[in-house]
Amino acid sequence: MKSQYRVVVIGGGVVGASVLYHLAKFGWSDVAMLERRRLASGSSWHAAGGIHALNADPNMASLQAYTIDLLSEIEKESGQNIGLHMTGGLTLAGTPERWEWLQANYRIFQSIGIDDCELLTPEEAQRRCPIMSTDGVLGAMWADREGYIDTTGTVQAYATAAKKRGAEYYEETKVESLTQTADGWEVVTDKGTITCEHVVNAAGLWAKQVGRMAGVELPVSPLKHHYLITDAVPEVAAADFEMPMTVDLEGFTYMRQDQKGVLVGIYEVDHEHWAMDGAPWNYGEELFQEQLDRIENELMLGFERYPSIQNVGIKTWVNGAFTFSPDGNPLVGPVPGKRGYWSACAVMAGFLQGGGVGKTLAEWMIHGEPEADAWPMDVARYGDFAQNKRYIRETTGQFYSRRFVMTYPNEQLPAGRPLKMAPAHDAMTEAGCKWGVSWDLEVPLYFAPKGFEETPTLKRSNAHDIVAEECKVIREGVGLLDISGFSRFEVTGPNAEAWLNKVMASKLPARGRAKLAPMLGEDGRLKGDLTVLNWGDGTWWIMGSYYLRAWHMRWFDNHMIDGVNIRDLGEEYCGFGLVGPKSQDVIEKLAEQDISGLKFMGCDDFDIGLVRARVARMSVTGEKGYEINCRYGDHIKLRRMLLEAGADEGIRECGFNAMLSTRLEKSFGIWSAEFTQLYTPGMTGMDRWIDWNKDFVGKDAAVAERDGNGPAQVQVTLEVDALDADASGYEPIWANGERMGFVTSGGYGHYTGKSLAMALVNRDKAEPGTELSVHVVGVERPARVIAPSPYDPLGKAMRG
Numbered sequence: 149m150k151s152q153y154r155v156v157v158i159g160g161g162v163v164g165a166s167v168l169y170h171l172a173k174f175g176w177s178d179v180a181m182l183e184r185r186r187l188a189s190g191s192s193w194h195a196a197g198g199i200h201a202l203n204a205d206p207n208m209a210s211l212q213a214y215t216i217d218l219l220s221e222i223e224k225e226s227g228q229n230i231g232l233h234m235t236g237g238l239t240l241a242g243t244p245e246r247w248e249w250l251q252a253n254y255r256i257f258q259s260i261g262i263d264d265c266e267l268l269t270p271e272e273a274q275r276r277c278p279i280m281s282t283d284g285v286l287g288a289m290w291a292d293r294e295g296y297i298d299t300t301g302t303v304q305a306y307a308t309a310a311k312k313r314g315a316e317y318y319e320e321t322k323v324e325s326l327t328q329t330a331d332g333w334e335v336v337t338d339k340g341t342i343t344c345e346h347v348v349n350a351a352g353l354w355a356k357q358v359g360r361m362a363g364v365e366l367p368v369s370p371l372k373h374h375y376l377i378t379d380a381v382p383e384v385a386a387a388d389f390e391m392p393m394t395v396d397l398e399g400f401t402y403m404r405q406d407q408k409g410v411l412v413g414i415y416e417v418d419h420e421h422w423a424m425d426g427a428p429w430n431y432g433e434e435l436f437q438e439q440l441d442r443i444e445n446e447l448m449l450g451f452e453r454y455p456s457i458q459n460v461g462i463k464t465w466v467n468g469a470f471t472f473s474p475d476g477n478p479l480v481g482p483v484p485g486k487r488g489y490w491s492a493c494a495v496m497a498g499f500l501q502g503g504g505v506g507k508t509l510a511e512w513m514i515h516g517e518p519e520a521d522a523w524p525m526d527v528a529r530y531g532d533f534a535q536n537k538r539y540i541r542e543t544t545g546q547f548y549s550r551r552f553v554m555t556y557p558n559e560q561l562p563a564g565r566p567l568k569m570a571p572a573h574d575a576m577t578e579a580g581c582k583w584g585v586s587w588d589l590e591v592p593l594y595f596a597p598k599g600f601e602e603t604p605t606l607k608r609s610n611a612h613d614i615v616a617e618e619c620k621v622i623r624e625g626v627g628l629l630d631i632s633g634f635s636r637f638e639v640t641g642p643n644a645e646a647w648l649n650k651v652m653a654s655k656l657p658a659r660g661r662a663k664l665a666p667m668l669g670e671d672g673r674l675k676g677d678l679t680v681l682n683w684g685d686g687t688w689w690i691m692g693s694y695y696l697r698a699w700h701m702r703w704f705d706n707h708m709i710d711g712v713n714i715r716d717l718g719e720e721y722c723g724f725g726l727v728g729p730k731s732q733d734v735i736e737k738l739a740e741q742d743i744s745g746l747k748f749m750g751c752d753d754f755d756i757g758l759v760r761a762r763v764a765r766m767s768v769t770g771e772k773g774y775e776i777n778c779r780y781g782d783h784i785k786l787r788r789m790l791l792e793a794g795a796d797e798g799i800r801e802c803g804f805n806a807m808l809s810t811r812l813e814k815s816f817g818i819w820s821a822e823f824t825q826l827y828t829p830g831m832t833g834m835d836r837w838i839d840w841n842k843d844f845v846g847k848d849a850a851v852a853e854r855d856g857n858g859p860a861q862v863q864v865t866l867e868v869d870a871l872d873a874d875a876s877g878y879e880p881i882w883a884n885g886e887r888m889g890f891v892t893s894g895g896y897g898h899y900t901g902k903s904l905a906m907a908l909v910n911r912d913k914a915e916p917g918t919e920l921s922v923h924v925v926g927v928e929r930p931a932r933v934i935a936p937s938p939y940d941p942l943g944k945a946m947r948g
């Protein structure tokens with residue numbers, strides 16, 4: 149072992165070994181992985197080794213697809229047998245809603261390029277898995293690339309392949325402490341001290357402690373998990389093919405063949421955390437005693453699904469632990485505020501996600517950005533609030549217990565909530581507000597009559613008409629919208645303007661003006677769909693999506709220059725939006741200064757009644773509107789005043805569901821849908837905001853796109869002949885049986901009375917009038933490209 153490396157990877161489980169392999173593969177060979185015992189001696193050795201394609205999150209599904217494809221490659225490269233059994237796999241649906249969901253997901257898989265799936269009847273499924281009972285099964289999805297591997301062999305294969313490419317790894321070498329130095333890290337181990345530029349925390353069950361060594365509190369916890377392996381099952385032994393990997397979602401079990409018997413794994417509804425502060429250092433390759441009382445129900449369902457296992461003995465019980473983040477996705481990437489400290493933790497399914505995690509992290513470290521959109525697993529998707537132990541316990545527990553439970557898009561889950569509430573929260577609840585959550589903050593969805601409960605569904609819900617009324621108020625009268633759930637950053641200092649000019653691709657707004665500002669990465673892909681406000685007193689604001697606060701702050705910090713102060717105002721400012729043609733009438737009653745001259749996209753300080761407010765004339769609804777930003781302490785008062793002042797105009801409180809419907813009618817894109825890190829200005833129409841005459845981050849790539857042949861796919865608006873459901877995202881779009889693109893977001897345009905979708909489609913299909921079709925909840929529906937902004941295409945309402 150040398151005393152200096154470029155990178156030290158801490159942890160020789162499947163994730164650390166994959167990171168090591170990818171670093172070496174992409175050209176960094178001065179890298180070492182340290183493992184305190186033997187390779188795979190954390191969660192990895194006792195995993196069930198199952199690999200399967202389905203994941204409710206399409207980004208995670210494509211990560212898994214990459215990993216599955218990689219497995220045979222590393223086997224070849226390393227010469228190490230990984231015991232790959234590509235049996236194919238079944239996912240069973242046991243309720244009509246689940247069957248609908250599976251059919252919808254089958255189509256979404258096609259959008260992300262996973263084409264080796266098919267839908268099966270229960271009888272067809274049973275022919276492929278003859279030991280399964282079809283009782284209660286309504287349908288199934290088959291995927292070719294599913295099966296299982298030998299876990300220890302796979303870790304060994306990653307490590308051996310990495311070594312062949314020049315990387316090093318050392319067993320029986322424990323990292324004991326970490327100290328940040330001027331140009332990297334000092335890594336103290338029980339075998340000596342190493343200096344390096346980068347450390348990677350791939351410590352699995354010990355990730356918490358290895359985080360704390362660097363002063364990082366990662367939102368991760370281990371939970372226990374059971375599987376059993378049976379003695380030989382006669383039907384299995386007699387078959388001339390292997391049983392497929394089978395996931396019974398309604399039964400909470402997965403099953404695969406193990407020699408002549410089967411392995412049945414259980415996602416226990418009655419979950420149990422273990423060692424929330426990280427596994428003990430002396431924890432080795434031992435297992436917990438099985439806890440039959442905790443798994444009784446799921447076990448019974450398993451025995452019913454595979455009746456022949458009732459007659460054979462159980463050879464092995466495994467009750468082991470592995471780690472989870474609050475949303476179940478990994479925590480990957482540069483840890484904010486800790487230069488050179490990288491996270492590769494909380495990988496719940498290391499054998500099916502570890503390849504993708506390793507690739508993503510290695511690209512990030514070497515090239516500064518990963519190729520894929522890493523947002524769903526970015527460690528910066530959480531803020532400090534997620535360090536709270538109870539938050540971690542509730543959210544990870546909820547995720548675990550619901551691992552196989554279906555979550556509907558309109559469903560609100562309770563864990564870790566309510567956490568942060570804007571001051572008027574209780575008064576709004578009293579007024580009927582139904583809440584969603586963005587990051588740590590409760591955000592209003594809509595206002596319903598007392599006693600109303602929304603039914604979880606994949607289709608239009610019983611809240612449809614309520615949201616329709618709110619949209620009408622926004623379009624015809626005046627609505628009041630709590631806009632605490634927007635992010636606000638304050639930029640000041642002598643170089644504030646120069647810095648903003650560099651990081652934003654647009655022209656900066658003049659004094660007293662606001663402007664839409666795309667922010668690009670060095671590679672020319674999008675990093676933000678922000679709004680910059682110039683308050684005229686040397687203070688600038690950047691406004692954007694609330695849940696991206698830590699993610700954007702990391703970007704700003706990484707691109708900081710001297711003479712600039714940037715502050716996240718998220719704990720200081722909140723506010724209300726007044727939206728609708730009558731909004732000016734209401735605000736004029738309260739403004740102590742003349743506000744009638746505040747033009748569209750103007751901004752200034754006003755006294756709104758007793759509140760000192762920073763007001764911007766804009767609204768994402770496409771209506772005339774005022775965003776009234778106030779301090780947290782003024783929120784209750786501001787709401788009360790606006791409701792009183794607007795009583796004669798019939799003011800009504802509205803929520804984000806109406807905001808989203810109205811923005812769709814204007815073809816206004818939003819982050820995580822129309823805009824992501826994968827897309828470019830040319831694809832998304834963001835190029836129209838670019839100031840080509842100045843220098844900015846990502847300019848070379850943006851110019852290359854502008855002067856090239858143009859993007860293959862561009863953003864369009866579709867009208868869908870929908871029935872009782874609307875597109876939501878990732879549904880494939882077809883022309884004459886050929887896939888032409890996919891939906892980025894969709895919903896019902898209540899005021900226009902149209903089912904709308906925004907989509908990325910092949911350029912030759914982007915002309916208004918082009919007839920296409922789109923799958924909505926698994927059912928193909930006719931759709932056509934329409935001109936952008938089906939509501940008020942000339943923008944008269946918002947400017948008026």
Ligand SMILES: Cc1cc2nc3c(=O)[nH]c(=O)nc-3n(C[C@H](O)[C@H](O)[C@H](O)COP(=O)(O)OP(=O)(O)OC[C@H]3O[C@@H](n4cnc5c(N)ncnc54)[C@H](O)[C@@H]3O)c2cc1C
Nearest residue numbers: 159161162163184190191192196197198323352497498499
């Ligand atoms: C019962 C069970 C069944 C499972 N089934 C599956 C499955 O079918 N498919 C699937 O994909 N996943 C499955 N998993 C999950 C899988 O095991 C984990 O996702 C995976 O092992 C995580 O790998 P890791 O490298 O992140 O962590 P770990 O395997 O825990 O590895 C971390 C390593 O870091 C080392 N380490 C920690 N601290 C230090 C230090 N300070 N210095 C040096 N070394 C250190 C540890 O010794 C350990 O070897 C299962 C898990 C369990 C418990």
